[in-house]
Amino acid sequence: MSAVLSLPETRGKLTADAPLAKLVWFKTGGPAQWLFEPKDIDDLQQFLRDLDPEIAVWPLGLGSNLIIRDGGIKGVVIRLGKAFGGIKADGLTLTCGAGAPGISAASMARDHAIAGMEFLRGIPGTIGGAVRMNAGAYGREMCDILESADIVLRTGELKTIPLAEMGYTYRHSALPDGAVVVSAKLRGQSGDSEIIAAEMKRIGDEREASQPLRTKTGGSTFKNPDGYKAWQLVDEAGCRGLTIGQAQVSEKHCNFLINLGGATSVDIEALGEEVRKRVRAHSGVELQWEIQRVGEIL
Structure with missing residues (x-):
């Protein structure tokens, strides 16, 4: 991805062709044309004010609930660090x-x-x-x-x-x-x-027991449709353990997709679409993505 953009001066950190896969839970996806880590709010304000309005910006958090496509993200990805x-x-x-x-x-x-x-x-x-x-x-x-x-x-x-x-x-x-x-x-x-501490422990223990937290995953994949649980619809459609390439529907929790090690973002997104197709055919319910999918398809 070409990193040729005219960017404003900043007190923060700018990285061209910055790898993003290491910053997201799935550990897949292409680079950012530019990654901007602002020094503080004033730095962020000045950068955005002076940036060509035609250049797209996209904020990145901890990289959960996110698929970055294999072609990466054009424009500027903004990641907020310790100052925020x-x-x-x-x-x-x-x-x-x-x-x-x-x-x-x-x-x-x-x-x-x-x-x-x-x-x-x-x-x-x-x-x-x-x-x-x-x-x-x-x-x-x-x-x-x-x-x-x-x-x-x-x-x-x-x-x-x-x-x-x-x-x-x-x-x-x-x-x-x-x-x-x-x-x-x-x-x-x-x-x-x-x-409060007891309730937090209950939530932590329940997540650990029911979700594949120690895998390369993206969190809950689909929104719960009105009157339904997404995981149950996925399970009833026979998708538990379904794989495409190195992407798999978690056997532990059917509303989680996981990267078995060598998945691409194409694999993961294709698996999600196959699950949606099978759920639609089985139950007539249209699942909507909860995981955000951004970037360019190779």
Whole structure:
């Protein structure tokens, strides 16, 4: 992928033809034309303001729930580092940098006896990604705890978006393309740290027992259709253990695809489409991808 782009000056780090496979859970996919790791919010704002508006930007979190196609991503991939990973507690409110992992926010809430955020223990990505997709687990979603999110628009403008303007639906927000979530304000309820810790342990133990966490995977592959469980539809369609190339439907949890070691992103995406086809033929239900698929097909 050609790295010839006219890019603004930055205090952060810019890498041309940057490998992305190592940054995503599936460990597959092509490079970014450019990978930008901003120094701080001001650096991100200036970079986006000065960047040619025709050049696409795409934010990358921890790389869960994501297939990067084998042709890589054109334009600029933005990855938020330690400067965006802080978490502060104030009463029943957490202010979280977008780069903070969900589990870190859950732990901070536990330490300050803030209840209602235990489900973040089961969110494998960053707070920024969780805000963008209204991530959820164990009966709760980001829309249940979000007060507001700070985003940097493609123009470089820093804007605070209250919950009411997020346009949240199931695993979806109305945030504009190219906008980068940089922080979020979350609110819980007064709780007991020991009870919160016990619930977090229950969630952790349940995930470990039921999900293929120690494999190269992408998390939940398909959204749960109204009135159905995606994993059950996949199982009933006979797809448990189904393989294409080195991609496999997990035998442990049918709503997870795994890379057996040598899979390409083409293998993984093709397997997902084959599963959708078989579920449609068996039950008439149309599964929708929860995993985001981005980039160029080779």
